[in-house]
Amino acid sequence: MSSPTTSALPRLAGIALPLFSLRAADDLGSGTILDLIPFVDWCAHWHVRLVQLLPINEAAPAEASPYKAISAFAIDPSYVSVLQIPEIATSAATLQWLASSKVQERARHLQTTRRRERKRSYGIKVRLLEFAFAELERNPDATRATAFAAFCRQQATWLEEYALFRALSERQSFRDWEIWPAELRDYESARRSDAAVQLQHRVRFAKYVQWVAHEQWQQAHAHARRAGVLLKGDMAFVCAANSADVWAHPELFDVRSSAGTPPDAFSASGQLWELPVYNWEALRRSNYEWWRRRARQAGELYDVFRVDHVVGLYRTYAIPVREGGPAGFVPSDEATQRSQGHELMRALQSEAGAAVVVAEDLGTVPDWVRHSLHELGIPGYKVFRWEQRDGNFIDPRTYPEASIATTGTHDTDTLAEWWGALSDHERAAVYRLLQTEPSSEHSPEPRAPSPQPHFPQRAIIQRLLESPASMVILPLQDVLGWTDRINVPATIGAHNWSYRLPVTTERFDHDPEIAAAMQSLREMIDATGRAS
16 A cells, blocks of 8 residues: 555554554563564554554653653663664674563563553663674664765754763753753753763764664664554654753754643633643744654654644644743634634645645644634644534534544543443433444443443444545554543653553454454454555
């Protein structure tokens, strides 16, 4: 399957799952890039033609959220399939270290734990990457050394800034760059500092990690294309204030305020994200070059990518956190908001190459934003549970073709949990829409605890697949009737961003419940013309 264009959206079904949730026999506690290969093959077997991921950008070692990255361009080291790196196989030091009882015990724990332990997994993988890098430096293979050098030249625009920031952050124990020594708080002065000279080896190591990650991604992406499966990425709205991008380009951001949302139906008190606000005036003067570079990279990594919080590109809700004052939208006037968002989204499309740009337009979004997206041919989302009018669910068969239909997102409860929390009146509304009776639904019951009898799981999924929406993307938990969540917004804890599958991809179909659910899904995919 070739990469689609915006004017010729594919009619397909996809599965959504964070990359860290994949489980393999040697993943060391977190799903990895090369783990996508067997997962893609498994999806293709069941006629699922798209895999949707969360952002894969690097976050700080102790930060689990993929939406608080230290770089808008770097791939997180924890996603590298470290044991598959060629330099690992030839490193005697690595084999000796892996053989120690302490490391083996730690590795076994990370392999078998039900939840991703981000900091521990990150630490052991970075140590292995250090061994691999040392081996390349000590015994450079001519072909790989040449490829590494070429990558550094090709990606220099962002890689030089990121690698120095990564090395300095490590030396500063990942403290905010605003409290670093004065000579290091500015990129231009930092690159001329003694610290930059002292850290040349760590700067080069940071580049090596990115080369390995991008090399593996190209391998996985090429395999997905051969299998006829598209990879869909997620472009986070903004990176963390403590990031290479804000450090190197402070003129493009306003760290005095935090992005968030005003009070609405989803949050009575609004939301404070503790993420910087853009300096939209400066970005417009630069013709949105930073955003253009992000889109170019996303177009290389993915076949489809989602622009997170798209309304924020038209108008960002800024909450002052340092100097006080009222919160409000930036830009403040609607005419500028409309013009800015439309211009920026058009720029992203122009830089995305063959990749399809889609927009996360959920929450409280002005109608004119969706009109702008429609004019640009950019699909938005239709989440079944939220598509209601006058107390009735909107029939998915009326969804527009240029849309993505789904049962939920990484921030919602699962379909099974949602159904279990509905009132009898709300369930009756679903049954009316589906034109089915509670006793007529024979879908597999959710895995324990079953929230209620007569869960119309199959009927809901079937109706979404019957819709005109070009893409129907279902969280894997909703396909299988599971209740495991990815994230609970406005909460902090180990329950967020840590979900791991209970078995490896290779063992999926040894589970009769999983196989039965996927057989049912494939039949519905085939019947609704989404198999190719």
